[in-house]
Amino acid sequence: GQNIDQPTEMTATEGAIVQINCTYQTSGFNGLFWYQQHAGEAPTFLSYNVLDGLEEKGRFSSFLSRSKGYSYLLLKELQMKDSASYLCAVRPLGNQGGKLIFGQGTELSVKP
Amino acid sequence: GAVVSQHPSRVICKSGTSVKIECRSLDFQATTMFWYRQFPKQSLMLMATSNEGSKATYEQGVEKDKFLINHASLTLSTLTVTSAHPEDSSFYICSARDIGIEQYFGPGTRLTVT
Numbered sequence: 001g002q003n004i005d006q007p008t009e010m011t012a013t014e015g016a017i018v019q020i021n022c023t024y025q026t027s028g029f030n031g032l033f034w035y036q037q038h039a040g041e042a043p044t045f046l047s048y049n050v051l052d053g054l055e056e057k058g059r060f061s062s063f064l065s066r067s068k069g070y071s072y073l074l075l076k077e078l079q080m081k082d083s084a085s086y087l088c089a090v091r092p093l094g095n096q097g098g099k100l101i102f103g104q105g106t107e108l109s110v111k112p
Numbered sequence: 113g114a115v116v117s118q119h120p121s122r123v124i125c126k127s128g129t130s131v132k133i134e135c136r137s138l139d140f141q142a143t144t145m146f147w148y149r150q151f152p153k154q155s156l157m158l159m160a161t162s163n164e165g166s167k168a169t170y171e172q173g174v175e176k177d178k179f180l181i182n183h184a185s186l187t188l189s190t191l192t193v194t195s196a197h198p199e200d201s202s203f204y205i206c207s208a209r210d211i212g213i214e215q216y217f218g219p220g221t222r223l224t225v226t
Binding site: 031033035040042043048091098099101102105107 | 116144148157161205216217218219220222
């Protein structure tokens with residue numbers, strides 16, 4: 001079966017650093033994505049990891065350990081606009097058109 | 113960047129009627145389109161995978177006769193919710209993928225069934 005776990009909610013302070021964890025158990029693995037979603041809007045792409053290690057993109061970084069079935073999204077220099085839901089999604093192996101299985105999302109609240 | 117549109121953005125319909133939602137890739141050809149449903153405070157649940165010119169592949173538990181998907185061209189897929197009921201009220205989001213790895217999401221359609 002497919003199982004992707006993330007914390008439901010997190011709170012952090014403006015200017016700080018926050019790490020959002022994601023663990024997964026899926027039928028094969030062909031990449032992990034992080035998306036940001038503001039309420040009532042479509043998700044927007046943040047990062048993609050398929051090999052172990054850290055991918056850095058500005059204030060956002062994402063890490064993957066395939067042997068541990070674990071990823072995290074690191075947000076630095078938090079801004080109020082970073083308050084949103086962060087979705088971890090895994091692409092399973094197989095010819096399934098590249099479909100994604102999403103975790104339940106982590107609602108991040110950034111406070112002044 | 114790649115843009116995906118959805119129409120309508122909001123729709124209210126009466127119980128028992130059918131509603132059609134369109135998903136278009138505006139500046140690229142989508143080899144595959146996906147339809148998701150999202151209930152409040154929950155994540156995206158994949159409903160089906162749609163390839164142009166072929167039948168959609170539905171996820172377990174999704175009724176294919178209730179949620180009709182047509183992928184008529186490389187830029188258009190439609191989802192028709194037939195005989196809608198209040199429990200079908202949800203946020204429906206489509207995404208489209210070209211030959212790359214990324215999925216581009218539409219802005220979503222808020223369906224309310226009264």
